[in-house]
Amino acid sequence: MKGERTRQSILERAVDIASLEGLEGLTIGRLAKELQMSKSGLFAHFGSKEDLQLAAIESARVRFVDEVLRPALGAPRGYPRLMAICRAWLNYVGRGVFPGGCFFAAASFEFDGRPGAVRDAIASAMDQWVIALEKAVRLAKEEGHLDPRTDPAQIAFELNALFFGANFASQLRNDPSAIRRAEKAIEQRLESLRVKRSRTRPHVRRKTA
Amino acid sequence: MKGERTRQSILERAVDIASLEGLEGLTIGRLAKELQMSKSGLFAHFGSKEDLQLAAIESARVRFVDEVLRPALGAPRGYPRLMAICRAWLNYVGRGVFPGGCFFAAASFEFDGRPGAVRDAIASAMDQWVIALEKAVRLAKEEGHLDPRTDPAQIAFELNALFFGANFASQLRNDPSAIRRAEKAIEQRLESLRVKRSRTRPHVRRKTA
């Protein structure tokens, strides 16, 4: 009972630290100190540091789904939902869901080239995200909102790349305009694929603002 | 004399290790072992680990400029040079200039959120790159190859994002199609900005292949 509560609070802190210092920089000693508990106390909940890292990745994934992805999935199917997902991501970086920016982007670069369970877990979490993105594009296409020649995998790749770019520019180069640039690029790209429904309802350019 | 040679060979190895294991994972002990020299021997060349990290970043920057950027700058000014830079980057990831993918992408994510000299050096190196990219776009625009409304900073941001995305997808998700996708996206984006010179020389669609 109590154990589960403690475990969760450990993981929350672990995710925050890892998003700032990396999954290796997430140190048992530091984590224990910040939680005001002993190192050995931590080992009652996690058998090893690797266990802790894996649990932290899963916890981060859940946090991301709960706070970013799921709310966006509430939008109407098709183009609106796709845009909602994109906007949710752009907000997510600035909103401080993870204190160090995008947890997964950082973890990806930290563990690519280091085979093992941790790397696989990160890759799997990122896969889920890219697949969700791809699915949103595909649905928008099937809904008739996007050009039927649209390649969902290609568009998902491009969107994801813009997310990475935005995260990078706003974090390291702390360029405040990065999010805006990414938003602009995304809107423009998706607009270029959008079906205008000119048959049923002619496209009328709305007055600016 | 000999010292300088040794220093260079230390740095080459250091850059390779750091590109795989990160700048923190680049450890004095490991580096010494791989070079078959003593830890204290290393300290004759670098006053501290931070010194070593800074020198490794500079060394990586030089390697990147020499092997990737400078060759591409040989292309004719304007659109061709811009495309040459983009292609050089796309090749660079797959070509194994750094064994762990893009040195700077990894370093960026490792050190964002950790203020200090190392972070600043990484940011500065990346700045130079983004500025070079932006300059190439601006030149292409001034040369009349791109739509005069083109915003060089925006395009540089988008291109750089695609580079990040390609590196990520091909490294962590080892998706072999990532480079192709990025290439396609870049070509399409730049094509959309291209001036067709329809006044002086009408645009004639060449036969496919």
Add this chain to the structure above:
DNA sequence: CAAAATAGTACGAACGTTCGTATTTGTCAA
């Protein structure tokens, strides 16, 4: 030979981990 470069050795701190023990907690009989 003087100077530059390298090796050897040692240090304190921090790393992940283990162990035996103390404390807290939930359960159930009284």
Add this chain to the structure above:
DNA sequence: TTGACAAATACGAACGTTCGTACTATTTTG
């Protein structure tokens, strides 16, 4: 409701290792 007790949870101390770094001695080089 309480008391007792086993299980769950947390602790302090210590382990062996590796980290970055300092100091001194020795070899290599110009």
